[in-house]
Amino acid sequence: MVQSLDEPMTEYGLVAERIEKAPDNTWVRFYLRPEAQFHDGHPLRAEDVAFSFDTLTNQGAPFYRSYYADVAQVVVETPLRVLFRFKNGDNRELPLILGQLPVLPKHAWEGKDFQRGNLDIPLGSGPYRVAAVQAGRSVRLERVADYWAKDLPVNRGQYNFDNLVYDYYRDSTVALEAFKAGQFDYWQEMVAKNWATAYDIPAVKEGRLVREEIPNGSPTGMQGFVFNQRRSIFQDVRVRRALSLLLDFEWTNKQLFYGAYKRNASFFENSEMAAQGLPDAAELKILEPLRAQLPVQVFTEQWRNPVTDASGVVRDQQREAYRLLQEAGWRIEGDRMLDAEGKPAQIEFLIVQPDFERVLLPYKRNLKDLGIDLVLRRVDMSQYVNRLRSRDFDMIVAGFPQSPSPGNEQRGYWTSEAADNPGSRNFMGLRDPAVDRLVDGLINADSRASLVTHARALDRVLQWNAILIPNWYIDTWRVAYWNRFAHPATPPRYDIGVNTWWTKPEGAK
Numbered sequence: 001m002v003q004s005l006d007e008p009m010t011e012y013g014l015v016a017e018r019i020e021k022a023p024d025n026t027w028v029r030f031y032l033r034p035e036a037q038f039h040d041g042h043p044l045r046a047e048d049v050a051f052s053f054d055t056l057t058n059q060g061a062p063f064y065r066s067y068y069a070d071v072a073q074v075v076v077e078t079p080l081r082v083l084f085r086f087k088n089g090d091n092r093e094l095p096l097i098l099g100q101l102p103v104l105p106k107h108a109w110e111g112k113d114f115q116r117g118n119l120d121i122p123l124g125s126g127p128y129r130v131a132a133v134q135a136g137r138s139v140r141l142e143r144v145a146d147y148w149a150k151d152l153p154v155n156r157g158q159y160n161f162d163n164l165v166y167d168y169y170r171d172s173t174v175a176l177e178a179f180k181a182g183q184f185d186y187w188q189e190m191v192a193k194n195w196a197t198a199y200d201i202p203a204v205k206e207g208r209l210v211r212e213e214i215p216n217g218s219p220t221g222m223q224g225f226v227f228n229q230r231r232s233i234f235q236d237v238r239v240r241r242a243l244s245l246l247l248d249f250e251w252t253n254k255q256l257f258y259g260a261y262k263r264n265a266s267f268f269e270n271s272e273m274a275a276q277g278l279p280d281a282a283e284l285k286i287l288e289p290l291r292a293q294l295p296v297q298v299f300t301e302q303w304r305n306p307v308t309d310a311s312g313v314v315r316d317q318q319r320e321a322y323r324l325l326q327e328a329g330w331r332i333e334g335d336r337m338l339d340a341e342g343k344p345a346q347i348e349f350l351i352v353q354p355d356f357e358r359v360l361l362p363y364k365r366n367l368k369d370l371g372i373d374l375v376l377r378r379v380d381m382s383q384y385v386n387r388l389r390s391r392d393f394d395m396i397v398a399g400f401p402q403s404p405s406p407g408n409e410q411r412g413y414w415t416s417e418a419a420d421n422p423g424s425r426n427f428m429g430l431r432d433p434a435v436d437r438l439v440d441g442l443i444n445a446d447s448r449a450s451l452v453t454h455a456r457a458l459d460r461v462l463q464w465n466a467i468l469i470p471n472w473y474i475d476t477w478r479v480a481y482w483n484r485f486a487h488p489a490t491p492p493r494y495d496i497g498v499n500t501w502w503t504k505p506e507g508a509k
Contacts, residue, residue: 017032026088048104049074094408195260195478225395250310398427430467441454486504487500
C-alpha cells in the first residue's frame with residue numbers, strides 16, 4: 001500500500017487491489033492486482049508477500065521482528081490472495097503497517113544467502129530500477145518506462161524524473177561546497193549556521209540557486225544527548241537530571257545557531273500528542289494504576305526545560321546540578337568530582353558528525369566547572385555503527401522520529417524487550433515496566449482520541465525519567481536547489497514531496 005502524504009495515517013492500495021479487515025481486527029486479507037510484476041517481468045504474487053514477511057522477520061534487520069511482532073500467521077490462500085492472522089485484535093494499526101511491507105521477489109532470492117552483503121543489484125517492482133552503482137560514491141536509478149502501476153491514482157503526478165542519482169560524500173562540508181559549485185541539484189540543509197551564512201554567493205543573489213523553507217506538519221519527535229543507563233554512572237535519575245541542567249540551549253541557539261531553533265520539550269514535539277499542563281482526566285485514568293511506579297512529578301508538575309539568559313553563565317543551573325549530584329552520593333575532592341562509587345567522573349561522548357564538536361565544547365566547559373570530565377570521541381562511521389550495536393558508549397546524540405500516527409515503532413524505542421536488541425533504538429537501555437504498559441496501551445488504542453491521550457501520558461513519563469538531554473528542532477524543511485526544478489504550490493503536509501517535483505521545460509526561467 002501507499003501512505004498518503006496529506007493525512008496522519010491513511011493508506012491506499014498499490015500492489016493491493018482490495019483489502020478486507022476482520023470486524024474484530026484479528027486478520028487482514030490483501031487481494032493483489034494481477035498486473036503487478038517485478039522488473040524482470042515475473043508476476044508479483046502472494047507467495048512473494050509471504051516470503052518477504054518470513055525473510056525480513058527472521059533474517060532481516062531486528063526492527064522488522066518487533067514491528068510485526070503481533071502477526072501470528074501468514075497464509076497464501078490463492079496466487080492473488082494473502083491472509084495475515086494476528087495474535088489478538090488489540091493492535092488497531094497492524095493492518096496499515098502490514099501494508100508498508102516491502103515485497104521481495106522470491107524467485108530472485110532462492111539459493112542465495114539473504115544475510116550476506118554484496119553489490120548485486122536488487123530486483124524490485126517500483127517506478128525506478130537501480131541502473132548503476134559505484135561503491136561508496138554513487139547510485140543511479142532510472143525510471144521504468146513500462147512500470148505496471150504508473151497509471152494508478154496513487155501514482156498520478158509523481159516520479160517525474162527519468163534518472164535519480166545519489167552522490168555520497170564522507171564530509172558534509174565538502175558536499176555543500178560541491179553543491180554550490182553545481183555538482184548536484186538538490187540539498188536539504190541540516191546546519192543552521194550554513195543556512196544563515198553559507199549561501200551568500202552570486203548564484204543565490206541571481207536566482208539561479210533557490211533557498212526555500214517548506215512547512216513541516218509532521219511531529220518532529222525528539223533529538224537529544226542520550227545517557228546509556230547500562231553504565232552505572234547514569235542509573236540514578238538525579239544524576240541524569242543534574243547533567244541535563246548544564247546544557248545552555250539559549251546561549252547555543254544565539255551564538256551557534258543564529259536563533260534558528262526551538263528547544264525540544266516533548267517526545268512528540270510539533271503535534272497534538274505533546275503533553276501540556278497537568279494530566280487531564282483521560283490521562284489520569286491511564287496513569288493512576290501505575291502511580292507507584294512513576295515519578296511523583298508526573299502527577300503534580302509539568303516538565304520543563306531549564307531556561308538561561310543566553311549569557312553563557314549558568315551558575316544557577318550548576319548550583320542545582322551540584323545539589324542533585326550530592327543527593328546521589330557524588331562529592332568533590334580537590335578539583336575533581338567523584339561519583340557514588342568514589343571514581344573520578346569521566347564521560348565519553350561518542351560522535352560521528354564533526355559539526356557536533358562545536359556544540360559539545362560549551363557543554364564540556366560547563367561540566368568541567370563541576371569537576372566532570374567530558375571526553376569527545378570522534379570515530380568513523382563503521383566504528384560508530386559497531387559501537388552503537390554493541391552499546392559500547394557512555395553518551396551519544398540520537399533522534400527518535402515520530403509519525404503523525406505513532407504505533408509499533410514505539411516498542412523499538414522504549415520497551416524493556418528492545419533494550420537488549422542490538423538493532424533497536426533503545427540506545428539508553430530503558431527497562432521500565434510502566435513504560436512498557438504505556439507503550440502497549442498506545443499501540444492498542446482504539447481511536448484517534450485514545451491514541452493522543454496515550455501518547456501524552458507516555459510523553460510525561462519519558463520526560464520525568466530524564467533518559468536524555470533534549471536538543472532542538474525546527475518546524476520547516478530547509479531545502480536548496482538549482483532553479484531548473486519546480487514543485488506544487490501547495491506541498492504535502494507531512495513530507496517534502498520530492499517525488500511530486502518536476503524539471504522545468506527548456507527555456508523556462
